[in-house]
Amino acid sequence: MNDPTSNIGSVLKRVRFERRLTLEEASKLTEVSKAMLGQIERGESNPTISILWKISTGLKISFSEILGSETNNFEAISxxxxxxxxxxxxxxxxxxxxxxxxxxxxxxxxxxxxxxxxxxxxxxxxxxxxxxxxxxxxxxxxxxxxxxxxxxxxxxxxxxxxxxxxxxxxxxxxxxxxxxxx
Structure with a gap:
């Protein structure tokens, strides 16, 4: 089974870059310190659920997306x-x-x-x-x-x-x- 926290840093960095946010701006939106966000992006910190909720709420992305469980698969249903x-x-x-x-x-x-x-x-x-x-x-x-x-x-x-x-x-x-x- 894959560790769901393994992609958190890359998802956070991707979302931040897509929105052209600095670490400081992301910190203000999420109420998570700039240092902690940087550590998460570099894979140096394994954030708690509380921190993940702050990030997903502040950046207005789903909790599943921050965990990297969103996929690019599409399913057409008749x-x-x-x-x-x-x-x-x-x-x-x-x-x-x-x-x-x-x-x-x-x-x-x-x-x-x-x-x-x-x-x-x-x-x-x-x-x-x-x-x-x-x-x-x-x-x-x-x-x-x-x-x-x-x-x-x-x-x-x-x-x-x-x-x-x-x-x-x-x-x-x-x-x-x-x-x-x-």
């Missing part, structure tokens, strides 16, 4: 090749395009609502927000007592720790993208 999950008497067809990943902190679904579909979702206690983007038709979303009728193209963001539902009371299929952020 939605039709994903085995769907059928809910609500088969009228809600859910494709888990990007399953939950603890590094990214989200999962992404492509969802079709056939005419007459209604799905009630219990509150997600471990998630912070849901983002819904309607790309075809009209989706009616109810969050607690509030109802939103979203006709494509439109979007809604809400706290996912509340009871919510999705429905399609119309005669044409509706499609929406759903991101659940944890």
């Amino acid at each position: 939605i039709d090749s994903i085995k769907p999950v059928y809910e609500s008497d088969g009228k809600m067809i859910l494709y888990d395009v990007f399953p939950f990943n603890p590094i990214s902190g989200f999962e992404y679904f492509y969802i079709k609502l056939l005419p007459g579909a209604k799905h009630i979702s219990t509150p997600h206690q471990n998630s912070a927000e849901e983002y819904v983007v309607v790309t075809k038709g009209t989706v009616v979303i109810t969050v607690e007592e509030q109802t939103f009728e979203l006709t494509a193209p439109s979007a809604l963001k809400f706290k996912a720790n509340r009871e919510h539902s999705y429905s399609n009371p119309y005669d044409i299929e509706a499609v929406f993208q759903n991101i659940v952020k944890y």
Whole structure:
């Protein structure tokens, strides 16, 4: 297994150079001393998790990127090749395009609502927000007592720790993208 800290220095140096930041400027942004940043870049210091969080937060890069676990690999996904999950008497067809990943902190679904579909979702206690983007038709979303009728193209963001539902009371299929952020 590769040591995830082995690339930290080169990632830090690359990001700093791409942004044309001096060590002093990077130090101000990250609240990590200039000397420590220099040692990390040269591979002379193995930073703590706390230092890594300061660097990733200050430079506005993901924690996985600072660890060098971001890759340049690309994966093209055909939605039709994903085995769907059928809910609500088969009228809600859910494709888990990007399953939950603890590094990214989200999962992404492509969802079709056939005419007459209604799905009630219990509150997600471990998630912070849901983002819904309607790309075809009209989706009616109810969050607690509030109802939103979203006709494509439109979007809604809400706290996912509340009871919510999705429905399609119309005669044409509706499609929406759903991101659940944890």
